[in-house]
Amino acid sequence: MKTMYLRSAEKNAVSSSKFLLASIKKQTKDLVLKVDSTKYQTDALTYTKPPKVAYVFQFKSISTQITVATGISLLGAILAMGIYGVVASTVLYDTTSKSIINHNEHMVAEALKQVSSKVERINQDISNNIIIAKNIASTQSFIIQNDLVETIDRDTFSQYLKHILSDNQQISGTYIAWEPNAVDNNDAKYINDGRHSDSSGQYAPYWTRASSGELNVRPSNMPLVYNNRKPNEHGLRPGEWYLCPFESRKSCVSDPSVWEVQGVPTLMTSITTPLIVNEQVIGVSGVDVSVAFIQQLASTVNDAIFEGVGTLKIISFNGAIVADTSHPEQAGLFMDKNEWASIKSNVQSGISRIKMASDNIEVLLPLNFANTDTKWSVKLLLPTSVAMQDASNLNLLINESFTTNVLGQLFAGILVGLAGFLVVYFVAGKLSRPIKKAAYLVSELSKSDGDLTQRIDLEYGAEIGVMADGLNSFLHKTHQTIKDTSDSVNKMTESAEKSSQLSEKTNKSVNSQKNELSQATTAILQLSQTAQQVAQKSEQTAKSVDSAYQKVKICAHELDDTVDSLQELTDKMRNTAHDMNQLESSTQSISGILAVIKEISEQTNLLALNAAIEAARAGEQGRGFAVVANEVRNLANRTQESTEEINKLMHSLTVSAEVAVKTMREGTDTCEHNMQRANISQTQLQEIVRETQDISNASVAIAEAIEQQTLVSTEITNNINNLNLAVDKVSSYASKGKQQNEELEQRADDIRLKLHQFKF
Template sequence: MKINIKEGEAMKKISTRIILTVLLCSIVMSLMVGASSIIRSMNVIEEEARNNLIATTQTYAKEINEDLAVYEEIVLNMQKIVEGTINASRLYEEGYLSEYTNSILSPIVQAMAQDTRKNAGLYIVFDPKFTGKSEGIWAALDENGKIMHSTPTNIAGMSQDDPAASFYYDAIKAGKGLWSDFYVNNANQNVMTYSTPIVINGMTLGTMGADMYVEEIEKQVQDIKLYKTGYAYLVNKDYDYLVHPTFDRSVNLKTYNNGQFSSLVEKIEANGSGLEDVYFNEVNRIMAYAKLYDGKVLMLSIPKAEVFRELNITINIIIGVILVSALLSVIIALIQGKRISGPIVLATEILNTTSNLNLTNIEETKKIKAMLSRKDEVGSIFRATAKLREEMRRVIKDIDETTDNIVVNTNSLTVATQETALSINEVARTVEELARAAMEQAEEAENGSMKLEKLADEIKLAVKNGELAVNSSMQIQIISEEGSKAMNDMVEKFNITNKSTDIVSKNVNSLLEKSNSIGTILSTILDISEQTNLLALNAAIEAARAGEAGRGFSVVAEEIRKLSEQTGHATRKIEEILNSIQSEVEATKENMDISEKSINDANKTLDQTIKAFEEIITSILTSMEAMEKLSKGLNMVDNEKDEAISAIHSISSITEETAASTEELSASMEQQAATIETISSNTENLAQTIEKLNQLMDRFTL
């Protein structure tokens, strides 16, 4: 059993289509699931990362704020101690503040300094106005952890704007507690200070505060590490960099790179905490920020790529899953495609065998038996095919037996009809030849008679038509001559019209040019009117400045302005009318041009018509001469036609009598011959049909 290569390729294409369909569905589903997973993961991870960054920033800010709050709490406690122990009425007494400081404040402040971490010093300073110098206490721990104390820096005589006295005057100016920026104190220590004024009963007694080592805050900020290269930095309330891996305090976040981060600063001032996407050092970064108690801002800077590294890993995993799914889909599709296309290939082989008229019993093979036993659509197809082949085998056998019987009977009939047909055909041929000769002679005589009669009629008609043609030709000659004269008159009138059209066209062009000149003059008048109006306005202004002396001139200027406006209005109306006239003139010019072209075309046509009339007259004269000659010849033929008609009638009568007898005999013989020929033809056709049927039957393999 062989299968056609192209059909085999078709089967492969079906299998391939099944594989591609399954694969395409799997890939589309995988892509949809993967895309939705990636988008969802991106949104979730990004939102979580951003929330974590904000929370992390707020956590670090909270740690710093807790340290700041400790110092604020210490200063607040010192303030309460002073408020509860000092006698404000004795401030101006000599020695009171010194005794009060040594006996009450010094032990308390030293104890607080001993217990405060990251402490660079605690101080209480009273206003020099009470004693003429600064009274108070300063206490701190040395490098060995031992307490040391002294009198604060004497600010007596210092200006409020002196940086060395800022620890004292800044809080008093603010009227509340505040934190300073980083600075180097008198002990050459890098510190920041929280100070608050001492106010009792509305009277400012001095200032107290706490110094905090900057190194501790710097280390705390620098130790913040996020992801791989993320870092933290600190700016003051004016957005000067205080702690940064690369920038120093001379760089300002707000003004950096022509205000690159101005929008970030606006959000910090508006929200206090949050994050912003920025582009810095050719890297897309996320800036998280949180304000501290003292107005400083803690900021975290992390590259976006590091934040979404986990997302990229997730995307790669999803892509890997999609690829694995596609591979599994291909394998499954191959298996299923083979299972589906296998029966189709086998069914095609059976149909190809049947199409080759091979009806041998192949249903007993193992493969086909398996297909016939299936209970699905495949089994139905194979059972229907097997039934078709069995039915075809039965029909072919019946046809074969029938044709054998027909062949035997038709052979005898063919021999008999052939012999009868030969004898009848001989007799019929002889009679037919005789009848044909008589008929031909009769027909020729009849046709000759009819043709002579028709010829006679035609000759009479030709004679009459010749006379009419001669008369008509004479009339046509007269009419053509009159038409030629009329055409010449029309040419002269067209020439006059053409000249008139040229004159009108020139007048229209002149009118158009003059209307354009009027338009130019109107524009000039309009410009003069506008200038006059401006001059009148200037004159009115000058008259107003002149007061009473210029009142009369003002009236004149107003009248001039009104006349100028009226002139302008009138000029514009004239201009509108002129524009309308120009439009109509231009339209008239276009129509004149069209009319002139039409007249020129008509002149050319008339010239051609005149030439045609001249040629017609010449042809008519020639025709009239030929008509006269033809008329003379027809009259001669008309006189001799009657004798020829009489002779032809006699020949026709004799021939018709002979032909009638021969036709009766020929008709009888032809009828018998036709019957025999029909029988013989049908027998031959039947034999040919049986032969073809046998040839078809031989093509079947049973």
């Protein structure tokens, strides 16, 4: 294989060198022809009269054209900015004016409408309770005026109050208070009644509902009404709930007060109406409403106004806080003096008010209850950001419109200005570009650099265009010729370099192959010597293996005899074990017979004892029988003793037999185990005999193979010597090819230096 490879490498190296040399010669010839053909080709260029050129602007002066273009651009910018500013300002003004007018009208109307409609629910609920109080008074007036008092006693009136309280869950108490002896003149009869009269006997039942729902009655504290009529700092008297309707002859809604309801202090407001008969006030009837109910009502209304973001207060006629959605704990307290002073006149006169501040909007709406002079008010505080959301959006719209307007004008001005400068720059550059290019090109050509890549790109006609076209044509043809020549030289240089590299690689490869062949020769000689030694060792191994084979066969025969002996011993041990098992069975049978004999002797002894007892009873007639019975008993005793001795001997014999049986079994198991191991050893020894025979045959085959290897080594050595001669010839050819390539590269470098005088 190595011989074929070296011959192929030699042929490839020679053919590659010839091909490269031929290619380089052809490229050099073409290069000379191209250089000769490019001499003075520019002589064919002729001057022709240029066509008439149409100018962009009908001005001969370039500066005039630039001035006109600049003026037009700036004028367009000014006009665009002015028009945009007027239009945008007009639109923004109209949009802002309309939005402000519409929003203010809509905001005021919508706020009053929405809040008033929600607050009306509070007014309606409290007015309904006034109607309940008036119905109680009307019922009493009808009964009294029609002289039905004698048929309807005080207890019946009291049960009527209970019925009213039971049917109206929103109220916490119902009551009637007659003036002393004003109706039935029976106060003395009901003194300390405990249900509807106190120690004075005055009729004043007060039904209340506990938190558990239980209804109870007690007399009202009328002495507190009559004995303390001095108003406090807020103008209220302790008995205001009774005195107000009694004195005004109209229904009254009192300020919240704490009353005891079945032992529990409860904050309530009293709604009372006068009991008038024959134009004379003879008492008062009314209902109590828990402030907690009003507080809940206020929260419900507040949640329905702008989703509960505001604060709603219900204020009484005298400035007491009836309900507060933000601070429920302030219910029953009076407002701050300064705050109350600012709204007192509006509350007591029932006038609404809207006060707008920077943070909140304050809406004050009256609660004008029906059939009463009492006036309450609802104060609603709304965050300006919520109530004036549309106004905020409008303000944002105005700001955005203004910003957009300003930015639009600025952007438009910038765009127009940039457009003007771009126009000026484009026109000026377009007019001066061909002149500058022509001048620069002529200047460069006058130098020794020879830059052939330059071109004049003209968009105008005139003489400059004709001159530029002629120069471009000359430069194009010269540039193409120089470029083709340079490409040919480069290709020639590359071919020479490749040929030189190939020669160098061939030389290195040949030297490497030569060294490898020398090493292979040495290795083959060593292999031949080693093969002879292996042959000698193989012959000795074959003799040793044959001797071992004969010895192993003798061991195999002896092992077969041993296996037969072990088999015979195992059979005898099995038979002996069988006999010992039978002996054990016989011993157990004898033990059973002895047990029967022992039982018979015990029964005989018992019979003899009974016979002796019967003989003793018979006296002299039974004496002879007693002697016989005694002998029988002695014989039974001796039989029993003999049986026990035999039983002991049989027990000892049984134990010995069991030991012997166990020993025989263990001996049998050992023999069988040894028999198995002997069989395994016999099988392994037979394998050893076969493998020893195989080793002997292999040793003979190795010796024969080594003899053939020695012959092949000798033939390989002769072939390697012939290859060394061929390698020397290839190395000589490669050295000559490398020398010729170096000379060709030197010539190509000279041509390249001359071409580099031009830029292409």
